[in-house]
Amino acid sequence: MKWITTSVQLSILFFSLALAETPSCQGLCRDSHFCDSSCYTTPDNVLFTVTVDRFGSGGPKCTSGVGTCPGDLTDFDFENCLPACQNDTACNAYIRDEDFTGPRCRFLLKCMDMEEANAITPCVDCESERKCGSCPTFEYKDGLSMVHWACEMEDNGYTTRPAEETRCRPTARCAEGKPESIRCKANPENIELDGTWVDYPSGVELSEEELADYPCECPDLRIPADDDTFLVCDTQHSVNENGNYIVKTVDDCELICGGEVTIPIECRFNPSRTGASWHIIYDGGDIVLDEETTCLACNLSNCNNEIIENN
Incomplete structure (x- = not known):
């Protein structure tokens, strides 16, 4: 129910x-443990750079930085620089862009933000990813x-x-x-x-x-057992030794009166979401039980607390 x-x-x-830490991921941390991120760098942060000289042979060439170039660039793909970074344990990020000679991938010790890299303008024509947890x-x-x-x-x-x-x-x-x-x-x-x-x-x-x-907790709600009272909840409720049903915050219940009237009972947030109150749905209206109310019955004479309608 x-x-x-x-x-x-x-x-x-x-x-x-x-x-003020590592640049945030712009997307999800994927299964490869890389995420999209705006990375910048300085020369002493570059492990190696793979480029294509559009004026020369067009094949990939590698220039070492603070790291060592991979031994084989035969299958290097500028559309996917990620595998080369995955295969180098020191690589934690890469930037793919173009300079005047052609496409390049720079493989980095870490992903820097603009301030850390002393960059003057944001990079709008580059793609970068970094390792993530x-x-x-x-x-x-x-x-x-x-x-x-x-x-x-x-x-x-x-x-x-x-x-x-x-x-x-x-x-x-x-x-x-x-x-x-x-x-x-x-x-x-x-x-x-x-x-x-x-x-x-x-x-x-x-x-x-x-x-x-x-x-958010509502106070336990006491429902006195009576001949015309029947309670149905998502978990079974029994009458206690004092002759009452006890409805708690997490319960989802209906109070059935006289076998004809069904009243849903719900614990819901208040408008400011700083607390919760008991609500009942009766005659098409949402009625909010007063915060001090701890009892509800088919025959309200069994309880002394009042209810107020939420207009």
């Missing part, structure tokens, strides 16, 4: 960030008051592994002790191993409990 279906496709929030995906939990993670990425962190430096924030602000922002930190020993989620900006590693989706 679901009155409102929560889609696994989350609304992804894009945050404007100015990271990624963090485990989050486990999606359903619920109308469930707080998820929204990440600064093209996809979402529940179906796609977020790349290093990706920042995520909770979709609501109603649970004390949860981080306000988290960041994916690459594994410093091996970029191909899972990275870790850390608090931002403190850098403290987070536990599985801190990373788990969690609900």
Whole structure:
């Protein structure tokens, strides 16, 4: 029984960030552990450069920098410089562009940003990629008051592994002790191993409990058992020793009165997403239970709390 279906496709929030570290990935960290990135460089950061002299033979030629040229350029492809970088353990990024002689690929010790490379103008006619790490995906939990993670990425962190430096924030602000922002930190020993989620900006590693989706809590709702009262929930509920059903935040229930009237009961976010309240759907209207309400019954004389209609 679901009155409102929560889609696994989350609304992804894009945050404007100015990271003073390795240039951020512009896309996903692919299976090859490379991502699109705006890379710049200085001469002492170039391992080697492969070029084609359009005025000469047209074959690829390599010029060493601080590294060693590959021994065989027979199958070198300027449309795909990535394999050459993958085959060199010192290579962590590359830039593909053209100079006055023709196409070239520069293979780098690291991907620099404009400021670090003392570049004057942005490169608009080049393509670059850098090595990247990624963090485990989050486990999606359903619920109308469930707080998820929204990440600064093209996809979402529940179906796609977020790349290093990706920042995520909770979709609501109603649970004390949860981080306000988290960041994916690459594994410093091996970029191909899972990275870790850390608090931002403190850098403290987070536990599985801190990373788990969690609900904004509504107070337990007591429903007195009566001859005209029947409760149906997604998980079975029994009458306790005090003669009450107890509905909790994560429950999805219907209160059936007299065998005729069906009232859905839901815990939902408040408009500011700083908390949650019990809602019931009755006579076509959305009725919000007062924050102090802890009881609901088919015969309201069984409870002393009032309900107020949400206009």
